[in-house]
Amino acid sequence: MKKYIAIGLAALLLASGATAIVVNRDTRPILKVANWAEYIDGGDEDSELIHEFEDWYAEQTGKEIRVEYCIADDNETLYNMIKMGDHFDLICPSEYMIMKLLTEGYLQKLPLSFFDENTETNYYAKHVSPYISRTFAENHIDGEYWKDYAAGYMWGTTGFVYNPELVDESDTKSWSIFTNEKYAQKITAKNNIRDTYFVGLAMYYEDELLSLKSQYQQNQISLTAYQARLSELMNDTKEETMNAVKQILKSITGNLYGFETDEGKNDTIAGKVTVNYQWSGDGVYIMDYSQGDDEENPVANPLYLNYAIPDSVSNLWFDGWCVTKNANDIEAATMFINFLSRPDNVVRNMEYIGYTSCISGTTDENDPYYDYIYENYVRAYYEAEEDDETATAYDISYFFGDGHLLYTPADQLNRQLFAQYPTQETLAHCVAMRPFDRESNTRANMMWSDITFI
Numbered sequence: 001m002k003k004y005i006a007i008g009l010a011a012l013l014l015a016s017g018a019t020a021i022v023v024n025r026d027t028r029p030i031l032k033v034a035n036w037a038e039y040i041d042g043g044d045e046d047s048e049l050i051h052e053f054e055d056w057y058a059e060q061t062g063k064e065i066r067v068e069y070c071i072a073d074d075n076e077t078l079y080n081m082i083k084m085g086d087h088f089d090l091i092c093p094s095e096y097m098i099m100k101l102l103t104e105g106y107l108q109k110l111p112l113s114f115f116d117e118n119t120e121t122n123y124y125a126k127h128v129s130p131y132i133s134r135t136f137a138e139n140h141i142d143g144e145y146w147k148d149y150a151a152g153y154m155w156g157t158t159g160f161v162y163n164p165e166l167v168d169e170s171d172t173k174s175w176s177i178f179t180n181e182k183y184a185q186k187i188t189a190k191n192n193i194r195d196t197y198f199v200g201l202a203m204y205y206e207d208e209l210l211s212l213k214s215q216y217q218q219n220q221i222s223l224t225a226y227q228a229r230l231s232e233l234m235n236d237t238k239e240e241t242m243n244a245v246k247q248i249l250k251s252i253t254g255n256l257y258g259f260e261t262d263e264g265k266n267d268t269i270a271g272k273v274t275v276n277y278q279w280s281g282d283g284v285y286i287m288d289y290s291q292g293d294d295e296e297n298p299v300a301n302p303l304y305l306n307y308a309i310p311d312s313v314s315n316l317w318f319d320g321w322c323v324t325k326n327a328n329d330i331e332a333a334t335m336f337i338n339f340l341s342r343p344d345n346v347v348r349n350m351e352y353i354g355y356t357s358c359i360s361g362t363t364d365e366n367d368p369y370y371d372y373i374y375e376n377y378v379r380a381y382y383e384a385e386e387d388d389e390t391a392t393a394y395d396i397s398y399f400f401g402d403g404h405l406l407y408t409p410a411d412q413l414n415r416q417l418f419a420q421y422p423t424q425e426t427l428a429h430c431v432a433m434r435p436f437d438r439e440s441n442t443r444a445n446m447m448w449s450d451i452t453f454i
Contacts, residue, residue, distance in 0.1 A: 026066055028064040028065060028066040029063075029064065029065055029066070029328075029329060029332075030065075030066050030067075030068050030328075031065050031066070031067050031068070031089050031090065031329055031332045031333060031336060032067075032068045032070065032087060032088045032089050032090070032328075033067055033068070033069050033070065033088065033089065033090045033091075033092075033336065034070045034071075034072050034078060034081070034088045034090070034091045034092065035069065035070075035071065035072070035091075035092045036071070036072060036074075036092065036319075037071045037073075038352075038353065039092070039154075039319075039353055039355075040069075040340075040349060040352070040353070041345070041348040041349050041351075041352040041353075042352070043352075044069060044071065045067070045068070045069035047069070049340075049345060049348065049349075050067050050069055052339075053067065053335075053336060053339045053340075054066060054067060056339055057332060057335055057336075057339075060121060060335065061331070061335075065329070065332050067336070070088065074192065075093055075094050075096070075097040075194075076192075078091060078093055078097070079093075079097060079100065079101070082101070082106055082324075087324075087326065087328075088324055088327075089323065089324060089327040089328055089329055089330075089332070089333045090321060090322070090323060090324070090327070090333040090336060090337070091321075091322050091324060092153055092319050092320065092321055092322070093319065093320070093322065094317055094318065094319050095139075095146075095317055095318045095319075095320070095432045095433065096194065096432070096433045096434055096435045097435070098146065098149065098150050098318075098320055098322060099141040099146075099434060099435050100435035101322070102141060102144055102149055103141060103142055103144075103435070105325060106324060106325055107149050107322050107323065107324060107325060108149075108323050108324070108325050108327065108330075109148045109149055110148065110149065110150075110151065110323060110334065111330060111334065113334075114151075114334045114337075114338075121335070121338055122338055123338045123339070123341040123342040123343070123359075123369075124151050124337055124338050124341040124359070126362050126364075126367070127341055127342075127343055127346075127359045127360065127361055127362050127369065128151075128152060128341070128358060128359055128360070129152075129358055129359065129360035129399050129400070130360070130398070130399070130401060131360075131398050131399045132152045132155065132318075132358040132360075133147070135318075136150065136152060136318075136320075139432065141434070141435075146320070149322055150318075150320030150321065150322050151320055151321045151322075151337045151341070151358075152318055152319075152320050152321075152358030152359075153318075153319045153320055153321055153340070153357070153358060154281065154318070154319045154353070154355040154356060154357060154358065155316075155317065155318045155319070155356055155357075155358050156279060156280035156281050156316075156317060156355060156356055156419070156420070157279075157280045157309055157314050157315060157316055157317070157419075157422055157426075157427075157430055158195065158198075158277065158278065158279055158280065158309075158314055158315040158317070159172075159277075159278065159280060159283065159307055159308055159309040159310070159314060159419070160172045160177070160275050160276065160277055160278070160307070160308045160309075160310075161268055161275075161276045161278045161283045161286050161287065161305055161306070161307055162274060162275045162276070162305065162306055162307075162308065163271075163274045163275075163303060163305055163306075164304070164305070164306050164414075165304075166186075166274045167183070167274055167275055168182075169306070169308065169414075171183075172275070172306075172308035172310070173308065173310055173311045174206065174310060174311065174312070175199065175202040175203045175206050175310050175312065176203065176206070177275060178199065178203065178252040178255060178256075179203075179251060179252055179255055180255070181255065183255070183274060183275050184254075184255050185255070185256070185257050186257055186272075186273055186274040186275060187255065187256060187257060187273065187274070187275040187276075187277070188256060188257050188258060188259070188260050188264045188267070188273055188275070188276050188277055189252070189256055189259050189260075189277055190259065190260070190261065190277060191259035191260055191261045191452075192261070193444050193445065193447070193448040194433060195277075195315070196249060196259070196448075196451075197245060197249075197444060197447075198234065198315055198433060199249070199252075199277065200245035200246070200248045200249045201233065201234050201236060201241070201245055202234070202310065202312065202313050202314075203245075203248050203252075204241070204244055204245055204248055205233045205234070205236075205312075205313075206312050208233065209230065209233065209312035209313045209429075210311065210312045212226060212229055212230065213226070213311070213312065213429055216428070223428060226428070226429075227428070227431065230313055230429065230431045231431045231432070231434075233313075234313060234315075234431050234433070235431075235433065235434045237436055237437070237440035237443070237444070239443065242440070242443050242444065242447060245447075246447045246450065246451065249447075249451050250450075250451055253451065257272065257273050259452065262282075264276045264277075264278065265278075265282055265285060265286050265289075268286050268290070268305070269286060269289055269290045269299060269303065271301060271303060279317070280307070280355075280356070280419040280420065280422075281353065281354050281355030281356065281419075282354070283307045283419045284307075284354045284355070284416050284419050284420060285354040286305060287305045287306075287307065287415055287416050287419070288354065288416065290302065290303040290304070290305050291303070291304065305415075306414040306415055307414065307415060307416070307418055307419040308414065309422065309426055309430070311429075312429065313429050313430070313431065314429070314430045315430065315431070315432070315433060316427065316430035316431055316432050317432065317433070318358070318432070320358075321336075321337045321340075341359050342369070343359060343361060343369040343372035343373050344369070344372065344376075346359045346373055347372070347373060347376050347377050350373075350377055351377070356420045356421065357373070359373065360373060360374070360399055360400045360401070361373050361374055361400060361401070363401050371400075373400075374400050374404060378396070378400075378406060378421070379406065381416070381417075382394075382406060382408045382409075382412055382416070382417045383406060383407060383408060384407050384408050384409045388409055390409050390410035390411070391407045391408065391409065391410070392407065392408060392409075392410045392412075392413060393405055393406070393407055394406045394407070394408045394412070394413065394417065394423075395423070395424070396421045398424040398427075399421055
């Protein structure tokens, strides 16, 4: 309202020959960033971390910048915003959407200078986890590799958050839990076609997936061949497969408490749901909060929940920073990525968000940020006390580098530590989703409408 009054008053003064009122405006160049809600320390455009970046950028370059931080509800919403002409310099989509935007020409390669480890402020190149670096280097679509277009931000798996007092752990190891009558009206699925179609495929192919796993474990097939076949099966969109999956998903709807996106977190904490199919980061939030340790936000009936990943397959997901094809300021965009990849900011983000960063640290002991994340986050939260007789060795060297063997309370093998840093053995049977082509997308949307309107 004040804006319109000011404009009207200025016009009136000009018309009467009075001196015009000069309105101070922020004339700094804008870096327009799109991300998910509550996905940065502080949550949104008022995040202190964003303002700190603006100051850091000025210190490093001698130039001013203002971050215009936009929130997208989900990948599809972000995609539609871009298709409708909304301009962003930097976006943070998930793996399948990165591939979709890449094939449709909406992204540009990260500059080669971004990967120069000799540049002091290239925190991403110097500190990205070897596991993430290798995964991005190996995955591609139409010959275009993830590593060239995306810098990993957060990553994780999907699995079941469950109440071990009410749920048999063995039941969480199979996708058939969705049709298990013991959990009627006590289990949830995701309210989106991508994650729920993955569930249907996992149920449809479960026997074959377990057979493949056995072949791999008996050294009958290589890890590369095993994971390639998993990816083929779990991204199967043939019409006959979709029809079969549709019938499976229809069969589970009567057993569900419901399809959910965010509300499942509170329903699980409240005890309304005993098995919640969940992204690992939200799983950590649920397990943390349900314990009732937060004195400022106590829960009425504390619960001690676990996290499990089915034995046959599960989803490996990533969110990554991408520079758009029509970005106005590539330098500012890549510096924003690097600022968030500085290990002290990584810890701030993980503590606020609850998700797991793609950044691990460096092997250079002369680097001031050597092992910063491992010491200030992993050990701070998960290392066992000296007198803990349950302490168990947990190898996370695949993520942090050789020698990172953590001694942790035994229960963490099924709880937050496992959700944030699953074992390398578990990750062997986790695969990324790929984008639907146009024909498959049409069929999937029709299938989803039939399922959700039952």
